[in-house]
Amino acid sequence: MNNSNSYRDKYFIAGIDIGGTSTVIGLVDNNNQIVQRKAIHTATYEYAEAFFNEICDIIKNFDQLSDISLLKGIGIGAPNGNYYKGTIEFAANLRWKGVIPVVEIIQQKLPEVPVILTNDANAAAIGEMMYGDAKDKKDFIMITLGTGVGSGIVVNGELVYGHDGFAGEIGHTIYNPNGRLCGCGRKGCLETYTSASGIVKTAVELLIRKSDDSELRNIPIDELTTLHIGNAANRGDKIAIETFDITAEILAVKLADSVAHTSPSAIYIFGGVANAGAVLLEPLTTYFEENLLQIFKNKIQIKTSALPQNDAAILGAAALIKKEL
Amino acid sequence: MNNSNSYRDKYFIAGIDIGGTSTVIGLVDNNNQIVQRKAIHTATYEYAEAFFNEICDIIKNFDQLSDISLLKGIGIGAPNGNYYKGTIEFAANLRWKGVIPVVEIIQQKLPEVPVILTNDANAAAIGEMMYGDAKDKKDFIMITLGTGVGSGIVVNGELVYGHDGFAGEIGHTIYNPNGRLCGCGRKGCLETYTSASGIVKTAVELLIRKSDDSELRNIPIDELTTLHIGNAANRGDKIAIETFDITAEILAVKLADSVAHTSPSAIYIFGGVANAGAVLLEPLTTYFEENLLQIFKNKIQIKTSALPQNDAAILGAAALIKKEL
Numbered sequence: 001m002n003n004s005n006s007y008r009d010k011y012f013i014a015g016i017d018i019g020g021t022s023t024v025i026g027l028v029d030n031n032n033q034i035v036q037r038k039a040i041h042t043a044t045y046e047y048a049e050a051f052f053n054e055i056c057d058i059i060k061n062f063d064q065l066s067d068i069s070l071l072k073g074i075g076i077g078a079p080n081g082n083y084y085k086g087t088i089e090f091a092a093n094l095r096w097k098g099v100i101p102v103v104e105i106i107q108q109k110l111p112e113v114p115v116i117l118t119n120d121a122n123a124a125a126i127g128e129m130m131y132g133d134a135k136d137k138k139d140f141i142m143i144t145l146g147t148g149v150g151s152g153i154v155v156n157g158e159l160v161y162g163h164d165g166f167a168g169e170i171g172h173t174i175y176n177p178n179g180r181l182c183g184c185g186r187k188g189c190l191e192t193y194t195s196a197s198g199i200v201k202t203a204v205e206l207l208i209r210k211s212d213d214s215e216l217r218n219i220p221i222d223e224l225t226t227l228h229i230g231n232a233a234n235r236g237d238k239i240a241i242e243t244f245d246i247t248a249e250i251l252a253v254k255l256a257d258s259v260a261h262t263s264p265s266a267i268y269i270f271g272g273v274a275n276a277g278a279v280l281l282e283p284l285t286t287y288f289e290e291n292l293l294q295i296f297k298n299k300i301q302i303k304t305s306a307l308p309q310n311d312a313a314i315l316g317a318a319a320l321i322k323k324e325l
Numbered sequence: 326m327n328n329s330n331s332y333r334d335k336y337f338i339a340g341i342d343i344g345g346t347s348t349v350i351g352l353v354d355n356n357n358q359i360v361q362r363k364a365i366h367t368a369t370y371e372y373a374e375a376f377f378n379e380i381c382d383i384i385k386n387f388d389q390l391s392d393i394s395l396l397k398g399i400g401i402g403a404p405n406g407n408y409y410k411g412t413i414e415f416a417a418n419l420r421w422k423g424v425i426p427v428v429e430i431i432q433q434k435l436p437e438v439p440v441i442l443t444n445d446a447n448a449a450a451i452g453e454m455m456y457g458d459a460k461d462k463k464d465f466i467m468i469t470l471g472t473g474v475g476s477g478i479v480v481n482g483e484l485v486y487g488h489d490g491f492a493g494e495i496g497h498t499i500y501n502p503n504g505r506l507c508g509c510g511r512k513g514c515l516e517t518y519t520s521a522s523g524i525v526k527t528a529v530e531l532l533i534r535k536s537d538d539s540e541l542r543n544i545p546i547d548e549l550t551t552l553h554i555g556n557a558a559n560r561g562d563k564i565a566i567e568t569f570d571i572t573a574e575i576l577a578v579k580l581a582d583s584v585a586h587t588s589p590s591a592i593y594i595f596g597g598v599a600n601a602g603a604v605l606l607e608p609l610t611t612y613f614e615e616n617l618l619q620i621f622k623n624k625i626q627i628k629t630s631a632l633p634q635n636d637a638a639i640l641g642a643a644a645l646i647k648k649e650l
Binding site: 080089090137158160161163164165166167168170173174184253257258260262264265291295296299 | 491
């Protein structure tokens with residue numbers, strides 16, 4: 001349709017995925033290709049302002065971005081990111097407490113560039129909708145399992161932001177009111193069982209409670225990760241398999257509750273923990289069907305995200321800007 | 326604007342509220358007034374077809390409806406009512422099992438009249454949005470506490486129907502996976518604790534477990550209702566007050582989960598149980614705030630519906646048609 005010179009129409013969007021552990025800044029071109037990226041460790045920055053100033057410097061120094069005027073915007077996915085206010089508020093998995101005026105901080109350094117921020121899981125959901133398996137889906141849920149447990153809920157083709165911009169916190173629904181202490185200050189949130197550290201806790205509890213041999217016993221507790229547990233499970237380690245079985249059952253119970261709210265046609269699992277593969281997904285599918293209300297049985301797909309893990313959040317964050325162009 | 330003769334423009338809509346115990350058929354005029362109504366006992370009809378035929382006869386025999394051509398449509402709120410398919414499917418609180426093709430049955434008797442059906446709680450939510458307190462609200466939840474526990478979820482001004490038309494089943498989210506057996510075949514659904522019969526069960530458990538004096542001890546267990554318990558609580562009866570306290574805490578935990586999904590600005594409590602008033606609403610508000618994630622605290626209203634209980638569901642059901650006119 002448009003035969004104008006593609007060089008002249010070239011533009012970039014910065015897509016930023018802020019996680020509790022690390023943050024990735026990507027430069028996305030007008031063909032939705034991530035042409036450059038850089039990761040930094042979120043947790044090493046004591047002050048939010050220093051962290052976001054560093055991000056601005058990284059963007060400005062991207063080789064591919066020959067001129068800052070080619071940057072059409074910055075899209076950010078962050079834990080407890082607020083779409084309406086451009087803030088991060090009371091994020092349990094970030095060291096900066098209270099309300100962080102992210103958009104304001106960035107616009108002091110880059111005043112000409114539009115900045116849009118949302119929940120990291122919302123950004124992943126937009127990524128799945130624009131580039132992944134959810135292209136033809138109007139109702140779905142994205143669950144991100146990593147340092148925290150986030151979610152992006154899509155209803156009738158639109159992300160659910162809620163009255164205040166904070167909708168989609170399935171990780172902080174309560175599995176057990178007397179359960180594990182959560183970073184949010186409450187007890188028994190889904191996140192305390194199905195985040196990376198929650199799964200490690202479940203494995204350690206099993207190692208203590210059971211006498212089965214396990215290769216996990218050779219790893220110091222402080223070094224144990226979901227990657228170790230996933231690898232062990234895939235080699236048939238009983239404790240590791242049971243760890244994922246328990247994790248899957250808890251996640252299934254809460255996802256069945258989520259279905260009772262918005263009745264999605266698919267649920268996507270995304271993030272580091274999802275990489276464990278079938279050892280998580282198979283029991284999850286079984287328990288999920290068991291826990292669904294009759295009217296929802298046998299019609300909801302539950303699967304891992306179709307997007308490359310390292311790209312989805314960046315592309316989703318960039319898509320926040322792309323939608324506005 | 327329109328000075329045409331109002332007599333000539335006169336029309337009617339039938340609004341039908343189907344409950345597990347009773348069903349009310351209302352005739353609503355073009356000024357949103359319920360000009361005639363009749364109630365029948367749902368549970369006495371062994372066959373769904375006989376039940377819906379009776380409803381058609383009642384509508385046709387309404388005195389105020391001088392000519393059937395003045396009837397612009399029939400709107401129905403029903404447990405497990407499916408907006409997309411016009412069916413009632415696997416409703417735990419109705420005696421007709423399986424899939425009931427409601428719209429099809431009615432259109433055999435009244436072929437010229439449009440029929441729209443949805444969840445009874447969705448109809449109440451539409452009623453609240455069109456005629457009640459939610460007129461200016463874009464994100465809210467309606468919870469109906471009666472024979473069953475239903476919900477209508479409104480996101481960004483639109484009812485959430487989900488991919489299959491069955492969204493909004495908060496009554497069938499799980500409070501305790503090892504809890505009370507639910508009519509839906511699963512265990513520990515919210516409905517088993519906060520429906521009318523669930524609250525009576527809690528009162529009976531307390532009467533057995535505790536030795537406090539209580540006026541509820543004078544009522545045969547099979548005759549005990551939430552009205553007795555509400556009246557006793559309002560007279561200071563300790564067992565009755567504790568019954569509502571326990572009910573409120575369970576409802577609060579699950580409503581906090583619902584907030585984490587769609588972040589509404591208000592939650593409306595509706596139905597027979599909500600009539601108990603402050604003995605339910607006061608502890609509910611306290612426990613609700615206690616259970617909310619930090620970012621949601623002190624900004625969500627929780628209150629009883631502003632609509633007369635006998636009118637909301639009928640007007641909401643009629644509004645399904647009115648929206649299409």
